[in-house]
Amino acid sequence: MTSSNIITEDDRYRTSTQFRLWSFTRDSLNAVRTTTNRLAADRVREAVRRAHEALSSADASDADLENPSRGVSAMPEREIDCLTVEEELRLVTFYCRQTLQLGDHLLFPTQVKTTAVQYIKRFYITNSLMTYDPATILRTALYFATKTENHYCKLTKFAEAIDKTRPEDVLASEFLLTQGLRFTFDVRHPFRALEGAVMEMNGIASGVIPYNTDVGERPQNMGRRVKTAHGKAREYLKTSALLTDVYFHYTPSQIMMATLLIADQELTHWYIASKIFLDDLAGHKILATLAECACMLQAIEPTVQAPPEERKAAGALSKKLKKCRNPEKIDLVALQRVKREGDGKVDEKIIKKRKLEREQSAKEGEDLFGPSLKNS
């Protein structure tokens, strides 16, 4: 049991799935997203072509029932205007905001909301919005996060608390979600790291914890500044850190330090310098990494509500999405039933009935947060 056998905290982080499976360079992340988007767009065009073929070969009266979506006949046969990678990303961000708001509405703890948002972001690396409806996936992700984060909530209660949601709607895409998450459910957040740093800085401010005097005196009014920085950093962690790609590119401690830098650069520099020697190559690298992370964080306003322009853009993109959705993947409840029972012939009538019901409710309610969007 010599100390040399004990692996470092960094070594241990590198064994986590967050590092092994969910950390990317910017190029590699972009490559996966591009492939996902291209495959999905091809499939949408294929599916619409098939639907048109089925339409033209069937009786007009029968066709309404046979074809998966009311949207198909409205879709142009050849050129479907699919979402680009960039557009998908912006919409994902918008639906992640919706998830945070839904989580607030249901009074879920931060841990549940933040994990759910990362599930959604991870899911849409290898799945496209054009294939799986984000309004559905977000409910499933939020519910699934209650299970993985030990905040158990009865499914029926959860469904009841959300408009136009049945328990089976939530469960139908659970398997898809877990598969998209590659069956890894642990998300490492930067919140505890922030609490640790703040406790230490408070200790230094009040003189309880000694500090390295080589780096000069403590910043003026340190206690008050730590308190302010804590609040501001936390705001960034609860919003920008979740909505940008920082979780895919940086470790939780880097994200935490970057939010502190944004909150109070002078204080945070002093704090880091009191712990690590910064005037060498390694030190410069650390500061450069933190600066890059801070820059990425600042690309999205630290608010749960989307700013008006973003809202407006998302509204337009949502409309565009409606026109390029894969018609074969709209009724997830029916698809799920067929998969579980493993037989395409089962309950065809029920599937049709459900489709009609869903279309009906879709007409009535549009989607989860639809109406307010349309107004903007």
Next chain:
Amino acid sequence: MAVSPLVLPGAAEKGGPTAKSKLQSAAASSNGTPNAAQSSTEVNDVAEQMNEDEKAKYVKGKKLGEGTYANVYLGHISSSPSSLVAIKKIKVQQQYTEGMAPDAIRELKFLQELSHPNIISLISVFSSKDQNINLVLEFLPMGDLEMLIKDTSGVRYGMADIKAWMGMLSRAVWFCHENFVLHRDIKPNNLLIAADGEVKLADFGLARSFSDPYRLMTSTVITIWYRPPELLFGARQYSGAVDVWSVGLVFAELVIRVPYLQGINEVDQIAKLCMGVGTPTEENWPGVSKLPDYTVPAPPSPVMGIDHYLSMFGTVGQEGVDLLMKMLIMDPRRRITARQVLEHGWWSSDPRATKNEDLPKKGGGESKVAEDLGRRPGMVDDERAGKVARKLDFGGMR
């Protein structure tokens, strides 16, 4: 390493038309899509394709056994038929109508993260076409510690062997705690033995991450014979100390070869604890009487001293008895931590721990693998019926 590093999905079709047709044939075998017209031309999603690739790496062989929670199959790596694995197929639970069951979620969540020689390793995860989840686990054919303990006529072992097993268990528990994971179901039959004698902590169906301050946890975890007093008294905030108590009772059981505190229910378990360790009181554990379910039989029994432990557990020596007593300190704040356990003097005192290859063995065989992996968490075997841990009360966790 549970899952191979992310392979760029684009690589699959860079090969041109031939590679593309491969995608399609894989899809046809795995997807029951609603109508025939669709399934004939179905192409996999990127996520589905990754799953197919993972699945293709393993061959599922004969069923080794069937449990309430999972079926266990023998399997091997496709490219290497001699590399055996156990494939645990989680059953879809009919009575659980809220999607993927919490025990499966917990097990997956933690085994994906923890890689350590003394923790069963999860090699891969994939889903089969009926959407059942398959865990590919390392094949541990030599049974578990409970089998060795119970076979008093067939298996003989001594202090050095106990030290080896306890060392491996203690390292596993330390590693869990170091990663902020509470196992919450440590007991001899969750300690599996590999072909090379290495002990592996298994069954993470009750595990959870350390709670944040002020967030409550359920107290109804850990099979009752191994459940610490704070949980028996209904504490909703607790620490790694709960696992250390269980480790202490595994230690005691390894020595006397029967469970040290065998209660028939929770009330009786408290009574056995008071007799075998001592009655928890405000004197030996300040604050204990404020725990929600605190009740102890009168009159209180004194806390057992070193003489009692030496007479019962003396075969592990003075140092060993000292370690055991520290693991069984009733006040969880004073109980030894997993890290302090590893720093204890017992490990470096004579005799040294037996080398793995020299440890007593008892061939468990394939049926035992199935039994070990198919059990529901928090339960004792049927033959020990009546002492079953309560099922997790998820409703009470809020």
